[in-house]
Amino acid sequence: MLSSQLIMEQIRDHPIVATISIAVGAVLASEVMWKAVLYFRDKREKARRVHEVVCFNELGEICAAQHLRNCSPGSPEPVVFRCHNKHCTLRNVGKIVEQIDRAEHSIDLAIYTFTSLTLAEAFKRALQRGVNIRIISDGEMVYSFGSQITTLARFGVPVRVPITTYMMHNKYCIIDGVERVKEIRMLKKRKWMRPCYSIAIIGSVNWTRQGFGGNWEACVITHDEKVTLMLQAEFNRMWKAFEKDENKIIQKE
Incomplete structure (x- = not known):
């Protein structure tokens, strides 16, 4: 109470000094608040950063029986539960x-073969969140047994394939690519979209049971800006090149 009275007296007796003091205090307070915002934003960004190599090999399935035993009743997929296998598929x-x-805004997938139910379910969840998904695949393998590409196409995911005897043999995915997010913002006529972090997933592995649980494969998951930009540019180039072939095969299923 006494300090408040002293402050009021100082304001009355020295208005200029008081104004300067208040201004300095406000600046310091805003600086503290800004540093707090930067701290939490940086913490969130670091949590999103990833740069690792995931290897699939003959040791990935040695823990499969354990996961089946620990599968929750009614669950379509087993869960990782105290698994000590560092190669666990x-x-x-x-x-x-x-x-x-x-994924917050976009997923662009270029994949030769895609039959994984687990990953297909993740794509369906992304669709429910409003994420824009596009898929480029091979004209023949898009119809491979158990293909989840045709299933996702029925959910409204646009799919394009090259009509050629050559194989569309890529296996990569770009999540929230910078150029794609900008394109979506323009299409939706939004002045601003929530900041996101681009991720690239690329390697030799097809998204199949055999690829994940039988072959020797490698997959890189990275936030590297150069990698994500280059892969997004190539996906965009292919997407335009295959435009005339869209919906000729997939949507008639």
């Missing part, structure tokens, strides 16, 4: 699922 696929579940 389930855990490694989960790393890809984690990135798909973080």
Whole structure:
């Protein structure tokens, strides 16, 4: 109470000094608040950063029986539960699922073969969140047994394939690519969209049971800006090149 009275007296007796003091205090307070915002933003950004190599090999399935025993009743998929297998296929696929579940605006997938139910479910969750998904695949393998590409097409995902005897053999995915997010913002006529972090997933592995649980494969998951920009540019180029072939095959299924 006494300090408040002294402050009021100082304001009355020295208005200029008081004004300067208040201004300095406001600046200091705003600086503290801004540093707090930067701290939490940087903390969130670091949590999103990823740069790792995921390897699939002959040791990935040695823990499969354990996961089946620990499967929750009614659950379509087993879960990783105290798994000590560092090569665990389930855990490694989960790393890809984690990135798909973080997608905020877009997912662009160029994949030769896609039959994984686990990843297809992650794509469906992304669709429910309003994420824009596009898929480029091979003209023949898009109809491989168990293909989830045709299933996703029925959910409204646009799919394009090249009509050629050559294979569309890519296996990569760009999540929230910078150029794609800008394009979506312009199409939706929005002045601003929530900031996001671009992720690229690329490697030799097809998104299939055999690819994840039988072959020797490698997959890189990275936030590297140069990698994500280059892959997004190539996807955009292919998307335009295959434009005339869209919907000729997929939507008639």
